[in-house]
Amino acid sequence: MEKLPKSGIIALIVIVLLLIGLFKSAVTIDSGHAGVVHETLGEGVDPDKEALGPGFHIIAPWNRVIDYETRQQEMPEKMSVLSSNGLDIKLDASVLYEPDAANLGKLHNQKGTEYKSRVLQPAIRSAARSVVGRYTPEQLYSSKRDAIQDEILEETKKIVEPQFIQINDILIRDVTLPSTIKEAIERKLKQEQESLEYEFRLVTAAKEAQKVIIEAEGKAESNRILSASLTDKILQDKGIDATMKLAESPNSKVIVIGSGDSGLPIILGNQ
Template identity: 25%
Template sequence: MFVLTILLLIAAVVLFLVGRGRSEAGWKIGSALSAVGGVLAGAFACVYVVSAYEVGVPVTFGKVGTPLTSGIHFKSPFTDVTSFTTRPVDLNLYDKDVVEVRSSQGGVLYADVTIKWAVVPAKSVALYRLAGSQEAIQERLVVPDSREIIRNVFAKHTSEEGYVSAREQIGSEIESLVKERLAPRGIDVTTVNLRNVKPSDKLQDQIDKKIQQEQATERAVEAARTAKAEAERKRIEAEGTARANKILEKSLSDKVLYNQCLEAYKEAAKANPVYAVPCGTDSNGTPVIVDGTKN
């Protein structure tokens, strides 16, 4: 804008000098218009508007000034202002920017991460000195530090933890460390979202084989447990049968058998003609009741 002001003023002077010795009024009008345009351009060059949710860093002849907050500001025409947004910016590390990490076992995984970060207005001057622009802050500070932390955290966990069991814990640890690393530099990290973790093809094959082995082991353990339980059941059943036989053997004495035969004889004699056959352990043994009416 300041360069435009100088050019318009020079044009006004040239037009005035050329048209001074001529009778045409066009030269004078052109000179006047150029002069007015130069003055307006100069006025605009001394005004700078900082938008809402932005902070401006003024630089005059290489000297960095005090940050400019949202609103209208008057400045020297020789002052350049670099603006930084204070709203959260999404840094998406996926697809071609996905983070390749290695577990503590050496397995390769690919982590998709989204980081929301914003410039702290009070630290905008320091960030300008470190990077120079909004894009440079992300490329020189946020991206490399975040990638380093993500790799370091995954390196402390096994492939299975990184892929399945400890995803939430890993995400929380990454968020805490990224915030801790970038906060002193004036970068406010609001959220770190570990969106997805995908194993490499080789690691996926290893995981599938391990799962199959674990399933086979579980089936073998279950089969052994079932066989052991069945063997224990049969042992208990056999012991119970043996104890019952011993009790029965002790209880079936000659006197008991004799009394049972007498009771049976009485019952049979009430309804049908019967005859008795002596039997037992001796000649006077217990009689056997036989129904004579049946063949």
């Protein structure tokens, strides 16, 4: 077997090294991710340098890329906090967040890839303790939940946004109170509901009674006006009209004997 010349061996080694260097230099960033470049021969990550976006990139083979997901992510969090009267309240929440893509270099240098546990979790817990401590268990359980959720969001933003983390929303999925407190609140809410229903019935009944009174008063006034307008002459004319109609009926036999009051005939007998 013929040996390779020394120059050929050197060329082969150079080619292999170039291929290895090219392989280490080629970096692909996935969609929804970005990468910060750590310069091994320099000062690490340049905080002012723009991160690598999705796609194919070539870097120096002695450098490396630290990958960050830049899409919105969810962090479930279960917390135990105290209400304004010192009762233990358990919150089940979700935090929707993402790193500040424009400042990934600064985020990496200051907090690193573990920024979630170093910044986000302590911030949400601190904000929740601060906000929930202003409210009673009853407010947490019913009317104030949305307001509390918004306040926790704003408190968390104040802590994390200066540290290059973007908070999109905080969702409180469940509030767990001590069983005795929960039962007492539910009884009170039920009683309040029954009281409101009773008040509604009273108001409805009062309106119906007022309606009957108004109708009766209207009818009485109508009768008074009618009575005042009926003179003896009008009554006599109406009596004559009624007598004439009765006399014309084929089913009646009319006998007129003398006259009744007001000069009207007396009607006897019919079939």
